[in-house]
Amino acid sequence: MKKELPKVYDPQQVESRIYQSWMDGGCFRAEPDPKKKPFSIVMPPPNVTGQLHMGHALDSTLQDILTRFKRMQGYEALWLPGVDHAGIATQIKVEEELRVKEGKTRYDLGREKFLERVWAWKEKFGGRIVEQQKKMGVSCDWSRSRFTMDETCAKAVRETFCDLYDKGMIYKGSRIINWCPHCATALSDAEVEYVDKPGHLWYIRYPLTDGSGDLVIATTRPETMMGDTGVAVNPEDERFKHLIGKTCILPIMNREIPIVGDEYCEIGFGTGA
Numbered sequence: 001m002k003k004e005l006p007k008v009y010d011p012q013q014v015e016s017r018i019y020q021s022w023m024d025g026g027c028f029r030a031e032p033d034p035k036k037k038p039f040s041i042v043m044p045p046p047n048v049t050g051q052l053h054m055g056h057a058l059d060s061t062l063q064d065i066l067t068r069f070k071r072m073q074g075y076e077a078l079w080l081p082g083v084d085h086a087g088i089a090t091q092i093k094v095e096e097e098l099r100v101k102e103g104k105t106r107y108d109l110g111r112e113k114f115l116e117r118v119w120a121w122k123e124k125f126g127g128r129i130v131e132q133q134k135k136m137g138v139s140c141d142w143s144r145s146r147f148t149m150d151e152t153c154a155k156a157v158r159e160t161f162c163d164l165y166d167k168g169m170i171y172k173g174s175r176i177i178n179w180c181p182h183c184a185t186a187l188s189d190a191e192v193e194y195v196d197k198p199g200h201l202w203y204i205r206y207p208l209t210d211g212s213g214d215l216v217i218a219t220t221r222p223e224t225m226m227g228d229t230g231v232a233v234n235p236e237d238e239r240f241k242h243l244i245g246k247t248c249i250l251p252i253m254n255r256e257i258p259i260v261g262d263e264y265c266e267i268g269f270g271t272g273a
Contacts, residue, residue, distance in 0.1 A: 019137055028139045030078035039075040041067055043140065045148055047086035048122055049093050052132035064138050071139070079139060082146035082153075083126060088183060088191060094121050201270055206231055206248040209256055215240070215248050218270025226253055233273045235261035240273060 006013075022028065030040075041063050046056055063079060071077040091106075094117050098104045106114040126147075133140070146153055164170045178187040202222040205214040217231060228250050233240035244261040265272060 015135070015137065019134060022139075023142070028079070028141050029143060030076055030141050033076045036074060036076040038078070039067075039070040040078040040080060042080045043082055045082040045084035045146075046129050047089055048083045048126040048129070048147070049086050049089045051128050052136075056129070056133075057136065060133060060136055060138050064136075067139055078141055078144070080144055080146065081130070081133070081138075081140035081142060082148065083129065085122070085147065085149045088180075088185065088187065090118060090122065091183065094118050097121070203271065204251060206251065206257075208243070209247040209249060215243065215259065215273055216271045217273045225250070228257060230258045230260050231273055232260050232262040232265050234263060234265040234267050236263070237265070237267050237272050 032038075043063065044059065046052075067077050067079040094114070095106055098106065098109070098117070109117065130142075130145070148154075148157075161170065178189065178192045179185075180187050199220040201218045201220060203216055203218050204222065204225060205216050207214050215231060219225070231248055233243065235241050235244060240259075241261065243259045246259050247256045248259055249255070250257050
């Protein structure tokens with residue numbers, strides 16, 4: 001008796017079996033072949049802490065199309081897969097698990113024990129995104145899969161860093177950074193979550209140099225005042241335009257600074273200065 005085709009496509013019955021047959025047949029393995037032109041793509045490694053999202057799906061699809069296309073054209077095509085250790089993100093995940101399940105911090109465990117927990121967490125959850133990529137049917141050579149903390153990858157990073165430093169392309173300088181007081185480390189812009197909060201205006205008196213009075217400014221950032229180089233007012237503001245060109249005294253620093261006109265100052269906001 002013939003089995004009827006299901007009316008609704010069921011990927012579970014088909015796709016895993018087909019992908020496994022591709023893997024068993026070594027369809028995606030790439031070997032050096034002097035008779036063929038090489039073509040390779042290194043996968044931008046997704047974070048080991050994460051799982052597949054639409055960005056990964058789009059990026060993987062485009063890389064897969066190119067790799068399969070070149071393979072069909074006769075190139076020896078290699079799509080090199082891998083995952084990124086995502087140091088800070090992984091640390092936060094492990095710390096959260098420690099806090100929730102055991103009521104402990106990384107300091108309770110100490111460096112070596114905490115590192116053991118991190119590696120155990122990576123082994124347990126690190127394969128999730130790889131399995132999701134396989135469900136997409138990506139044609140990677142999984143036998144060459146890399147982890148960014150593999151010794152070969154780490155060595156390549158060190159060599160590249162030193163090479164760029166020797167060429168003067170990496171240098172040390174004073175910059176404003178995102179600092180995490182909890183992790184005690186710098187964060188990239190991608191790791192920062194911005195939150196809008198209501199501000200507060202602080203009013204500060206700047207005595208006029210000629211002793212004729214004060215100029216009151218309103219600011220949400222009083223902590224920066226010691227670096228002030230001037231006070232600006234709107235040249236159309238009847239209250240202040242007669243002060244343009246004069247000077248005032250910067251409080252605490254007792255430094256004389258100029259009063260300038262600038263249309264950027266919004267009349268009616270704060271004091272207008």
